[in-house]
Amino acid sequence: MIIDCHGHYTTAPKALQAYRDAQIAALKDPAQPPYDGKIDISDDQIRESLEGAQLKLQRERGTDVTIFSPRASAMAHHIGDVRTSLNWSRRCNDLIHRVCTLYPSNFVGVCQLPQSPGVPPSNSIEELERCVNELGFIGCNLNPDPSGGHWTAPPLIDKYWYPIYEKMVELDVPAMVHVSSSCNPVFHATGAHYINADTTAFMQFIQGDLFKDFPTLRFIIPHGGGAVPFHWGRYRGLAQDMKRPVLEEHLLKNVFFDTCVYHLPGIELLLKVIPVDNILFGSEMVGAVRGIDPRTGQYYDDTKKYVDTLPLSEGDRYKLFEGNARRVYPRIAKRLSK
Amino acid sequence: MIIDCHGHYTTAPKALQAYRDAQIAALKDPAQPPYDGKIDISDDQIRESLEGAQLKLQRERGTDVTIFSPRASAMAHHIGDVRTSLNWSRRCNDLIHRVCTLYPSNFVGVCQLPQSPGVPPSNSIEELERCVNELGFIGCNLNPDPSGGHWTAPPLIDKYWYPIYEKMVELDVPAMVHVSSSCNPVFHATGAHYINADTTAFMQFIQGDLFKDFPTLRFIIPHGGGAVPFHWGRYRGLAQDMKRPVLEEHLLKNVFFDTCVYHLPGIELLLKVIPVDNILFGSEMVGAVRGIDPRTGQYYDDTKKYVDTLPLSEGDRYKLFEGNARRVYPRIAKRLSK
Numbered sequence: 001m002i003i004d005c006h007g008h009y010t011t012a013p014k015a016l017q018a019y020r021d022a023q024i025a026a027l028k029d030p031a032q033p034p035y036d037g038k039i040d041i042s043d044d045q046i047r048e049s050l051e052g053a054q055l056k057l058q059r060e061r062g063t064d065v066t067i068f069s070p071r072a073s074a075m076a077h078h079i080g081d082v083r084t085s086l087n088w089s090r091r092c093n094d095l096i097h098r099v100c101t102l103y104p105s106n107f108v109g110v111c112q113l114p115q116s117p118g119v120p121p122s123n124s125i126e127e128l129e130r131c132v133n134e135l136g137f138i139g140c141n142l143n144p145d146p147s148g149g150h151w152t153a154p155p156l157i158d159k160y161w162y163p164i165y166e167k168m169v170e171l172d173v174p175a176m177v178h179v180s181s182s183c184n185p186v187f188h189a190t191g192a193h194y195i196n197a198d199t200t201a202f203m204q205f206i207q208g209d210l211f212k213d214f215p216t217l218r219f220i221i222p223h224g225g226g227a228v229p230f231h232w233g234r235y236r237g238l239a240q241d242m243k244r245p246v247l248e249e250h251l252l253k254n255v256f257f258d259t260c261v262y263h264l265p266g267i268e269l270l271l272k273v274i275p276v277d278n279i280l281f282g283s284e285m286v287g288a289v290r291g292i293d294p295r296t297g298q299y300y301d302d303t304k305k306y307v308d309t310l311p312l313s314e315g316d317r318y319k320l321f322e323g324n325a326r327r328v329y330p331r332i333a334k335r336l337s338k
Numbered sequence: 339m340i341i342d343c344h345g346h347y348t349t350a351p352k353a354l355q356a357y358r359d360a361q362i363a364a365l366k367d368p369a370q371p372p373y374d375g376k377i378d379i380s381d382d383q384i385r386e387s388l389e390g391a392q393l394k395l396q397r398e399r400g401t402d403v404t405i406f407s408p409r410a411s412a413m414a415h416h417i418g419d420v421r422t423s424l425n426w427s428r429r430c431n432d433l434i435h436r437v438c439t440l441y442p443s444n445f446v447g448v449c450q451l452p453q454s455p456g457v458p459p460s461n462s463i464e465e466l467e468r469c470v471n472e473l474g475f476i477g478c479n480l481n482p483d484p485s486g487g488h489w490t491a492p493p494l495i496d497k498y499w500y501p502i503y504e505k506m507v508e509l510d511v512p513a514m515v516h517v518s519s520s521c522n523p524v525f526h527a528t529g530a531h532y533i534n535a536d537t538t539a540f541m542q543f544i545q546g547d548l549f550k551d552f553p554t555l556r557f558i559i560p561h562g563g564g565a566v567p568f569h570w571g572r573y574r575g576l577a578q579d580m581k582r583p584v585l586e587e588h589l590l591k592n593v594f595f596d597t598c599v600y601h602l603p604g605i606e607l608l609l610k611v612i613p614v615d616n617i618l619f620g621s622e623m624v625g626a627v628r629g630i631d632p633r634t635g636q637y638y639d640d641t642k643k644y645v646d647t648l649p650l651s652e653g654d655r656y657k658l659f660e661g662n663a664r665r666v667y668p669r670i671a672k673r674l675s676k
Contacts, residue, residue: 144524145524149489150488150489151487151488151489151522151524151525153524154523154524155523155524184489185492185493186482186483186489186491186492186493186538186542187489187538187541188538188541188542188544188545188576190572190576191541191544191545191572191573191576192534192537192538192541192542195537195565195569195572196530196534196537196538196565199530199533199534199537199565200524200525200526200530200534203525203526203529203530204524204526204530206526206529207526207529223569223572224568224569226565227533227534227537227564227565227568229568230562230565230567230568230599230604230607231533231561231562231599231600231604232601232603232604233599233600233601233604233627233631233638234528234529234533234561234599234600234601234626234627234638235529236600236601236631236638237600237626237627237628237629237631237638237639238526238528238529238626238627240627240629241627241628241629261568261569261571261572262569262571262572262574262575263570263571263572263574263611265570265607265610265611266568266569266570266571266607268607269568269603269604269606269607272603273601273603288572288575288576289571289572289575289576289578289579290575290579291575291578291579293571293574293575300571300572300574300575301575
């Protein structure tokens, strides 16, 4: 079985965006109560939105299951207030649940959290519990910068975040560290903000002792870990200069990377420097880069093609494509047995 | 000849930091005029500060000349106001000039600019001219985020920056895109902020048409280009999706990377995906990572060791170690002939 740990519902029916547009429009009049209108999407519309996109790509590329979450760039936690974010998150998560119910062997859900700038992460606990306990989700996306590129929240190692970590540990679900769109014009979302957030989170983990406090807490750093594998010597050296434990001991029982790196040399480097136990197959499809590389004739984001060229042992291949995902997202077993 | 394009005076005599401490202390009383006391450093103190550090490492590692600038993390453009930054920059640049005068065959100067949050880059023109025309410097370090991790300045492709670019073009000097320390606790300086800035700048260049407006403007993106080479497929794909020209045409006549990547697999990737014409040897020494890698017994930042293991042709080796630096910093020729 091949599990893709990183897929977003970027192709949702238009009614979802219409809801969001109405929600944002209503913000202009603070006298109005927060908008939370009806979203009218049929099962057939959901099927149609997936059949020509994620499901088609699963079939074409030979992957089986996608760990699926709402469109990351649309989380936009910086828009509106905590009520805006809660309504929007619930709608997005409910739609993911419908996808997973319609295609239980193709999609397993991961939720968006109702984060909002300045609002403590404890506020997201209720929605996390709802998604895991009621909707059968197996993890969450945690945004280290709900301000959307202004970086006003404390580092992920700060006790500020501990309430949500306690709940993650209790529910035995991991978080993918994933920012959303940037409202700061210096940061292109998928080309800078996403990658920077990955790099930033890893360095924060080096600085702290988070996993002493939470030995079973688990994070996936997407996009191949941002800049981290390319600068693995820098991070090893910084940890050493800072008298931190070696990274394998300090972080690699708790921190994992996906394979969302869109060329073969990048994937080769990732597999060369990061232990295979810490790499989960992912493609971010349908996501950041949608084109076909004219030099290979393949989709940039068909990351399985790159992995397949590597001389992995059967054991390592199993870990990367399935075993690690089962270990990091233990609740997936119950979903896949249905 | 081996030219290291990226060295900082991180070992300056203590009197420099004492000046800075006094300058910062004086900021507490706004009624005081900006501090600009005397810095008493002898030539012998300068010699001593270099002999056991940069000069020793040049000899041990077999490099000849370092393109040398003030300590990047100490630029701290976010501290005080524009007068603070001007006084501090002039002192730091003057000290680099003394280094280059004492050791004209070992060091060539690059200046810090007196940037300050909210102050237009045109304000830095005078100091750039002074450093190039009077002190014989061959380039500058341009901070894309003078706020120190709050990212309040416009993107580098914004016309806001054009006055300093016009002067760079007129003087025929390049800029290394280099942030300073971070006053935002989310960003570790050398482990996150530096690398993020590199990645961010490159993505901004993709988004804009800066080099149509300035065909001879040149930037060095340090630290191996941040995350860019690791995600080269992502950047190629993003440019393609955004209908930008291919990166070789769009950026690689104007944008260069150094080799400050502290492990062999990273250097291998850099040389595999970035054309050798766009790579300048650099080590960032004495800089971000000072330790010895217990797995190799070598300094992490002895980047020449990594490059030397690669099967480069003599022509490519010349480009990487010398020719590209001469092309990107044309004023170096006059300095080295002295």
